[in-house]
Amino acid sequence: MADYNTMELMICTAARELHDGVSVAVGTGAPCAAAMLAQKTHAPNLLIIFEAGGVGPLLPEMPISVGDSRTIWKAIMATSMTDTMETFCRGLVDFTFLGGAQIDMYGNINSTRIGPDHQKPKVRFPGSGGANDFGSFCWNMMMITPQDSKRFAEKCTFITTPGWLQGGDSREKSGLAKGSGPYRVITNMAVMGFEPTSKRMMILSINPGYSEKDVQDNCGFELLKAKKIKETSHPTKHELEVLRGQVDPYRYIIGR
């Protein structure tokens, strides 16, 4: 039995994608924990931007909102949402993390509704917020999410945020920024990427304790497989120390 939980593994895996000197647009929760962990370990020069206007804060603790005053704590700038979004659109933001109620094989995300009637939905979710904007503008979109066959859906009820749309070159053809798109899906069971031509979701590595069958059984569509599927690396002792001691001492996220 490993001495860390699944959430800690997902956060550490996500943090490793954020190398020093890149920029990341984050929301609250696990994405913010990953960014903080990266900043406090291997990426001290990570530029963190919050959509509401906080640029380059030295986060003293986990913000509750992407617009609360923690997001401008010792920050470089407190600006407008238009300014941050325009910065994303100009191509200055490398990474972002999103979540959602449904994700399909092309990385399209639903965070709007379940049920066929838009004016009277069975379940209403918040909607895009900044998710569609992030998914449209950031070079590499990542998802951190638990995995099951309902959430990883054959078809999203509603595409709130663009992934690779219908695959192939459909994303670029729609008018969305060239070279931007889904990059990684980090789940409790595995790390997925996207096959370069078809843009279909593809298993890259499997988390300790899970099998290829587990990953496929908990997915509503057929996953492609990388030529060589690796085991996801364990968190290091140092990563866990920083995560538990400095990033999330009250276990708001890692206690979930």
Next chain:
Amino acid sequence: MEVFEQGIGKIFTDPDADNARAHFKTKSRAMTNKLMSLKEAIAKFVKDGEYLAIGGFGANRTPIAACHEIVRQKKKNMAFAGHTSTHDFQILAAGKVFNKCDIAYIVGLEARGLSPNARRYMESGEVEVSEWTNYSLSARLKAAAMGISFVPIRNVMGTDTFKFSGAKRIKCPFTGQFYAAMPALWPDVSVIHVHEADVYGNSRIRDITVSDWDLARASKHLIITCERLVSNEEIRRTPYETQIPFFCVDAVCEVPYGAYPGVMAYEYFSDEEHLREWLKVEENPEEFKKFLDRNIFNCKDHMDYINLHGGTEKMMMLRRKEFMLNTDKK
């Protein structure tokens, strides 16, 4: 201009730039004292059936006192900009103030969870909706602030968010690139909470400005609520600090702690305990009705409401929390 694709969502306001100019032509340029009570400002400028927008970001520098007053005065049938809205949306949905909504972000309170009551309202079929994104609505306000009828931006294309919006997909006349055209949004009335204002409405925001810079300029009528009044001399001492000039403003209301129970940067942090209580009580509609009576309808004003939740002592604690002084933990 050729339109390649068009959303089916309704546009609740008129995007015509000349019609907007005709309104702004009549707006006073005189620097007059606009100080009034919040009650008076809401009664005078927030009208049934009109389009309402709220500044700030959900529970951050949001004019919560004004949201309570709008519900207290039982304003109805409004259209609402559900733009980065969280606790403000929760309050206005509780009062069923709006029945049309431009949606970017609604029913959620970010990391705190989803509002059961706002969800029930949005799932009831009583509210006509159009889908947008945070940036789409910001861009619509920006177009209005620019005095033009639309701006082209580069999101939503290929998604259902586009399909259920009122946007149109167009081609750049210079490069052939596709863009989503966002229609200008001129709200009939908006409320923005600021740190400091003078009696004429010249306002300072010591925080992220979210969309408030454009919102202030796009709004046909604007109510400013402020933590504290300052003199006009103080405004003139550092004019580079003015975010909103007086000629955008119709009413100025002095409302200390006006963003409570939300955050006001460099003033007080959010009252998470009370926000949690609010989310929890919404699970039971009968209990929530009593809760609304106690917290809104039976309160005379915002201070009355704050006093229910610890008054000055609570605000001092939240001030220490905002500055992370941590004196409460020892």
